[in-house]
Amino acid sequence: MxxxxxxxxxxxxxxxxxxxxxxxxxxxxxxxxxxxxxxxxxxxxxxxxxxxxxxxxxxxxxxxxxxxxxxxxxxxxxxxxxxxxxxxxxxxxxxxxxxxxxxxxxxVQAFKSLLSVSPLKEEVAEGVDMMIVRELTGGLYFGEPSFHDNDKAVDTLVYGRDEIERVVVHAFELAKQRRNKVTSVDKANVLESSKLWRKIVEEVAARYPEVEYDHMLVDAAAMKLITYPSAFDVIVTENMFGDILSDEASVITGxxxxxxxxxxxxxxxxxxxxxxxxxxxxxxxxxxxxxxxxxxxxxxxxxxxxxxxxxxxxxxxxxxxxxxxxxxxxxxxxxxxxxxxxxxxxxxxxxxxx
Amino acid sequence: MxxxxxxxxxxxxxxxxxxxxxxxxxxxxxxxxxxxxxxxxxxxxxxxxxxxxxxxxxxxxxxxxxxxxxxxxxxxxxxxxxxxxxxxxxxxxxxxxxxxxxxxxxxVQAFKSLLSVSPLKEEVAEGVDMMIVRELTGGLYFGEPSFHDNDKAVDTLVYGRDEIERVVVHAFELAKQRRNKVTSVDKANVLESSKLWRKIVEEVAARYPEVEYDHMLVDAAAMKLITYPSAFDVIVTENMFGDILSDEASVITGxxxxxxxxxxxxxxxxxxxxxxxxxxxxxxxxxxxxxxxxxxxxxxxxxxxxxxxxxxxxxxxxxxxxxxxxxxxxxxxxxxxxxxxxxxxxxxxxxxxx
Ligand SMILES: [Mg+2]
Ligand SMILES: [Mg+2]
The missing domain is CATH 3.40.718.10 (Isopropylmalate Dehydrogenase)
Structure with a gap:
């Protein structure tokens, strides 16, 4: 070619x-x-x-x-x-x-020969092999209105169905090439955008019966990335959560x-x-x-x-x-x-x- | 009493x-x-x-x-x-x-006798003694408009000056009773609310010349909590970032x-x-x-x-x-x-x- x-x-x-x-x-x-x-x-x-x-x-x-x-x-x-x-x-x-x-x-993948440089204990970092799929062009970093003056500030988190669906589909497709597991990260107990996110994940998941999936709240995910990172296969999440979690995950292998x-x-x-x-x-x-x-x-x-x-x-x-x-x-x-x-x-x- | x-x-x-x-x-x-x-x-x-x-x-x-x-x-x-x-x-x-x-x-404080239960290497977790100060009643979890239908979702991150100032002042006061260091966490390279946050931190910091302070982006903070957690004294941040970071930090001592x-x-x-x-x-x-x-x-x-x-x-x-x-x-x-x-x-x- x-x-x-x-x-x-x-x-x-x-x-x-x-x-x-x-x-x-x-x-x-x-x-x-x-x-x-x-x-x-x-x-x-x-x-x-x-x-x-x-x-x-x-x-x-x-x-x-x-x-x-x-x-x-x-x-x-x-x-x-x-x-x-x-x-x-x-x-x-x-x-x-x-x-x-x-x-x-x-x-994020841990190389066995370099476990000693991880900030995590070797037995915690061992076997880490995850793929974080982050939505990159929507959400809080791009929504309008977005302004601040001396007394007040506003940012807006907006997502349309299409923006969510394409990234979720991508994650499920990737999971099929990996270990068939998707963890969708949101804050559906608080955010409206996460409720729509979770609904769409359910719809997409129904089309991939061979892929196992679960939902995890973003704060719980931030914990589990440290306590049990090797449990993750594909993680899919919205822009800001992905920004934070992908950087957090990047240091676990050292x-x-x-x-x-x-x-x-x-x-x-x-x-x-x-x-x-x-x-x-x-x-x-x-x-x-x-x-x-x-x-x-x-x-x-x-x-x-x-x-x-x-x-x-x-x-x-x-x-x-x-x-x-x-x-x-x-x-x-x-x-x-x-x-x-x-x-x-x-x-x-x-x-x-x- | x-x-x-x-x-x-x-x-x-x-x-x-x-x-x-x-x-x-x-x-x-x-x-x-x-x-x-x-x-x-x-x-x-x-x-x-x-x-x-x-x-x-x-x-x-x-x-x-x-x-x-x-x-x-x-x-x-x-x-x-x-x-x-x-x-x-x-x-x-x-x-x-x-x-x-x-x-x-x-x-979050590491007890020397329990370092072996931390997911972090003992030398990384040793000496951790931080105080995360999180704004709890404002920001993205409470702002309006906030809704979703089948095709679109909106959440709104709103902060007023007073909401930010009171929590930042609290953090600087606490730092005086501790090691005199405040790390303010935001996403000021992207969010308007973080720009106002950072401005107010600067104003408050000027009233506490004895307290050292710095600004850190939330994704960088998520990394440093794992790579060098003992470097933090007081961390102050808005509601959602605090939600994620405080839970992340909670597992570092095990x-x-x-x-x-x-x-x-x-x-x-x-x-x-x-x-x-x-x-x-x-x-x-x-x-x-x-x-x-x-x-x-x-x-x-x-x-x-x-x-x-x-x-x-x-x-x-x-x-x-x-x-x-x-x-x-x-x-x-x-x-x-x-x-x-x-x-x-x-x-x-x-x-x-x-
Ligand atoms: Mg980042
Ligand atoms: Mg939490």
Whole structure:
């Protein structure tokens, strides 16, 4: 197959980890006879410096003409005091909105060889393998009216049936490819929006009799993510709850730099990025962990290109390298062999080429 | 001093743990020459069975004529299928609303002798000693419009300046009695209500130059509660964020049955209750942990009665008993001596009488 991919490396370590991901995808392409065309676009701080806006029109055009987008990370102290429309993060929000990326996927997986770095006891973190499915373009962060003056403030949480249904369906479809279990998180004992959410989950669930499901209140979910995280398979929830819970879940394995994400449009087009930031303090030192970016491209292979074997091969390669005792510099002092960004990338490529 | 206390034992283990707390308060009364008058009222399931409503008028009257309220826990499977206005929990919501209990305090403290039961690594949980201050009567759970039909749902997050200011002031006052540090949690990069919240925090902070403070986004706070919980002193936040974060925080020490709470009116009147539920499965067996209820009354001594030495004495007594190796039945298999509810109560009383 031939696929055209927009590459937005962004700022800081975004560049290095994206380069790493591309090298790995080239290896996948060689092994499975696919041809990837990389089309580079500016985003974030560098875009502000170069063309005066965080998401240039040229970048939008490049993305529109591509089959998927891979993104590194944006931001840095240089732009921290810019007005909000000239902040690197604004580019991220704009691109999600422009392409209607309404379903956010945040997998969290514990690697057995790295349990010692989890803040949780090893026996609690062991076996964690969950997929958080977050609604990304609706709810409290977008509803109107939304304003504040000196004495009063209002935000509005609005959801339409379609917005809820598409993300819930996505979660049930994903569960079929995993362990057939969906936990829907809401606050249906208090919120009207959660009552509609729960009703739609019931309707969708009826169409998936093979998938087990339950409802959990958001505060109970915040507890269970710590006490018994391995019990979760797919979690589906609305935007704000997903924002909080996906970040909470991201730290339970202790390896933030490993975690990928996907933001999808209903037709399967998507943007893929590691969840870590641009880490300007370690940028350019060839020590950043490229695995979050690399695993993000595995999500792209699976979700946007339906290349399942290719995605599995890539994920297995990463897993094998980690289980063999290699890791990057953030895991020093746990008795494992530390590799640079490029060395780690090469190791993963060797695994793919084996 | 003479104090009149409304006692709402509620359902299940609510009764046993409240009885335990009263015995302990009697011991405090003897040692410090205070006289407590206990006035019992019905609440929750038992109230539904007896007078047909979860919060009887007679109970409201008893509370109005008292200096503070102590509460056990409400609910049980017997009432789970009742219509929502006849659910035991409804009585709790009604009492908070009736008495305008707008400031919720949720302390979380790790006991060194029980670090092994935390889901976190011992070195992560060690030293945790935080106070979460949650706004309890405003925000998304109460704003209008709030409705849903088959296709659309709306909830509204509204805050007025006064609602925010009183809880923020409370947090800064508490910090002065603790380690002089306030972390205000919001989502000011997205929500208008959080922008007003942050503005008011800045204004209040200016009046407390001796108190260090910072702002943290709610998703970052959800992460840090797991990765570095001992860094927090006082956390102050709005209702929904507080709902989620206080429950998340409650599990980090692994000893839910130990945790007290207070819900306060601006004038200092308050309701004190353990955070655990009515646990009908273990009710009446004399095995429930009374410490959550007992520590709640220490909060009453401090917050409603300004009996600081008395509160400290009670808390020290609990701590000494725990550090001496005693605990209740939920901590079996960690090599400590298991006491019944009444034995634990007696131990704590002996410490107070020493
Ligand atoms: Mg977030
Ligand atoms: Mg809660």
């Amino acid at each position: 031939k696929k055209r991919v927009a590459v937005l490396r962004g700022d800081g370590i975004g560049k290095e980890v994206t380069d790493a991901a591309i090298s790995v995808l080239e290896a996948i392409g060689r092994r499975f006879h696919h041809e990837f065309e990389w089309v580079y676009g500016l985003l974030g701080g560098e875009a502000i410096d170069t063309v005066g806006q965080p998401l240039p029109d040229e970048t939008i055009r490049i993305c529109e003409e591509s089959d998927a987008i891979i993104l590194g990370a944006v931001g840095g102290p240089k732009w921290d005091n810019h007005p909000s429309h000239l902040r690197p993060e604004k580019g991220l929000l704009q691109i999600r909105k422009h392409f209607e990326l309404s379903v956010n996927l945040r997998p 390896s933030l730099g490993m975690l990928p994400s996907a933001s999808l449009r209903v037709d399967g087009f998507g943007l893929y990025e590691p969840i870590h930031g641009s880490a300007p303090d370690i940028a350019g030192k060839n020590i950043a962990n490229p695995i979050g970016a690399i695993l993000s491209t595995a999500m792209m292979l699976r979700s946007s290109f339906s290349m399942l074997e290719e995605a599995n091969t890539l994920e297995t390669a990463v897993k094998n390298v980690l289980e063999a005792g290699f890791c990057t510099s953030e895991f020093k002092n746990i008795g494992r062999q530390i590799l640079s960004t490029t060395e780690m990338t090469e190791k993963i490529i060797s695994e793919i080429e084996r | 003479k104090k009149r206390v409304a006692v709402l034992r509620g359902d299940g283990i609510g009764k046993e743990v409240t009885d335990a707390a009263i015995s302990v308060l009697e011991a405090i009364g003897r040692r410090f020459h205070h006289e407590f008058e206990w006035v019992y009222g019905l609440l929750g399931g038992e109230a539904i069975d007896t007078v047909g409503q979860p919060l009887p008028d007679e109970t409201i009257r008893i509370c109005e004529e008292s200096d503070a309220i102590i509460l056990g826990a409400v609910g049980g499977p017997k009432w789970d299928n009742h219509p929502s206005h006849l659910r035991p929990e409804k009585g709790l919501l009604q009492i908070r609303k009736h008495f305008e209990l707008s400031v919720n305090l949720r302390p 000893s839910l049955g130990m945790l007290p709470s207070a819900s306060l009116r601006v004038d200092g009147f308050g309701l004190y209750e353990p955070i655990h539920g009515s646990a009908p499965d273990i009710a009446g067996k004399n095995i429930a942990n009374p410490i959550g209820a007992i520590l709640s009354t220490a909060m009453m001594l401090r917050s409603s009665f300004s009996m600081l030495e008395e509160a400290n004495t009670l808390e020290t007594a609990v701590k000494n008993v725990l550090e001496a190796g005693f605990c209740t039945s939920e901590f079996k298999n960690i090599g400590r001596q298991i006491l019944s509810t009444t034995e634990m109560t007696e131990k704590i009383i002996s410490e107070i009488e020493r």
